Amino acid sequence: MGKLKAAITGVHGWVPEDVLTNQDLEKMVDTTDEWILTRTGIRERHILKGEGKGTSDMAAEAVKGLLEKTNTKPEEVDLLICATVTPDMQFPATANVVSDKVGIKNAFSFDMNAACSTFIYALITASKYVESGEYKKVIVIGADKMSSIVDYTDRATCVIFGDGASAVMLEPTESEEGIIDHRFYTDGAGRIHLHQKAGGSVKPASHDTVNDREHFIYQEGQPVFKFAVTNMADVAEEIMVRNNLKSEEVNWLVPHQANLRIIEATAKRMKLDKNKVMINIQRYGNTTNATIPLCLYEWEDQLKKGDNIVLAAFGGGFTWGGIYLKWAYDGKK
Ligand code: UT7
Numbered sequence: 001m002g003k004l005k006a007a008i009t010g011v012h013g014w015v016p017e018d019v020l021t022n023q024d025l026e027k028m029v030d031t032t033d034e035w036i037l038t039r040t041g042i043r044e045r046h047i048l049k050g051e052g053k054g055t056s057d058m059a060a061e062a063v064k065g066l067l068e069k070t071n072t073k074p075e076e077v078d079l080l081i082c083a084t085v086t087p088d089m090q091f092p093a094t095a096n097v098v099s100d101k102v103g104i105k106n107a108f109s110f111d112m113n114a115a116c117s118t119f120i121y122a123l124i125t126a127s128k129y130v131e132s133g134e135y136k137k138v139i140v141i142g143a144d145k146m147s148s149i150v151d152y153t154d155r156a157t158c159v160i161f162g163d164g165a166s167a168v169m170l171e172p173t174e175s176e177e178g179i180i181d182h183r184f185y186t187d188g189a190g191r192i193h194l195h196q197k198a199g200g201s202v203k204p205a206s207h208d209t210v211n212d213r214e215h216f217i218y219q220e221g222q223p224v225f226k227f228a229v230t231n232m233a234d235v236a237e238e239i240m241v242r243n244n245l246k247s248e249e250v251n252w253l254v255p256h257q258a259n260l261r262i263i264e265a266t267a268k269r270m271k272l273d274k275n276k277v278m279i280n281i282q283r284y285g286n287t288t289n290a291t292i293p294l295c296l297y298e299w300e301d302q303l304k305k306g307d308n309i310v311l312a313a314f315g316g317g318f319t320w321g322g323i324y325l326k327w328a329y330d331g332k333k
Contacts (some may be wrong), residue, residue, distance in 0.1 A: 012069060060102050092108060104139075124182050137170075181323070232266045252307060261281065
């Protein structure tokens, strides 16, 4: 038997139906459609509304669709990992809640959190279980209800984020398609520029933390932008060099959707035409861990078996990385 690889064998995404447009935001904070569009590329984002609704509700919808289109019974799933920075609760893991909601009974499940890079970290974590030969059907979810930690009085952050979920199925293969390579990095010193100040063990929730709005995202846009633009482009280029991939051999770049300018800089470094870059930030904003799998879901019908795909992400922490994979099937499932 040859060495097993892990291949994505299906993807399904889900976003809530409520839409928050730039025009809506103009009425909420001191901003303009023009500013948001030119600085970020975002026109609108989807927001999960309804009391008692959380990340697991969106993730469960994505997983239900994934099980259906891959003809998988819930009890066949061996492992489920949920990449999220907005879990339903501090504990238990949102992955467990999703398993319960969709009837997955024979899997173990857990969450991962490496900010916006979690989905790619989780994909590689999952791939190692699959490559071991012991896990045949593994689901990786990227899901975030960013609206639950966005301060809608802070114009610097509230225009950026949106809610959404998407999930992929990973299965073993002996063929040449599947996940081939990755490079991941972390620089903890970057945490000062992007974090949530309260609600953790250092600063548990109190009346003061609520009054001081410390349960929301804190971001210093410019330093984050500077690191993101350099590091995402660097790692994407590194992935190409390590795998002897020429620009014309890369079929798709799937970048984390944090800012159109960061995406364009990464594509430029890779010398890729725009038509090879998956971009849907204009409709969803930054959905944190859902960005990359939502792109795969939206472009699924255009993908072909053997396509060379580079995934690249950058997030708080700082965390960043890239993955090289060969797509394993033709078109939409
Ligand atoms: O996914 C996780 C990783 N996160 C990222 O990758 C985000 C990286 N950072 C960014 O994408 C950009 O830094 C932002 C989109 C967050 C901000 O864009 P920027 O071009 O870096 O703007 P800035 O923060 O330097 O602000 C420029 C000006 C400021 O005004 P002054 O000081 O020049 O008078 C801001 O107060 O724009 C102002 N500003 C706004 N004006 C209108 C900030 N937010 C807004 C707004 N509308 N929404």
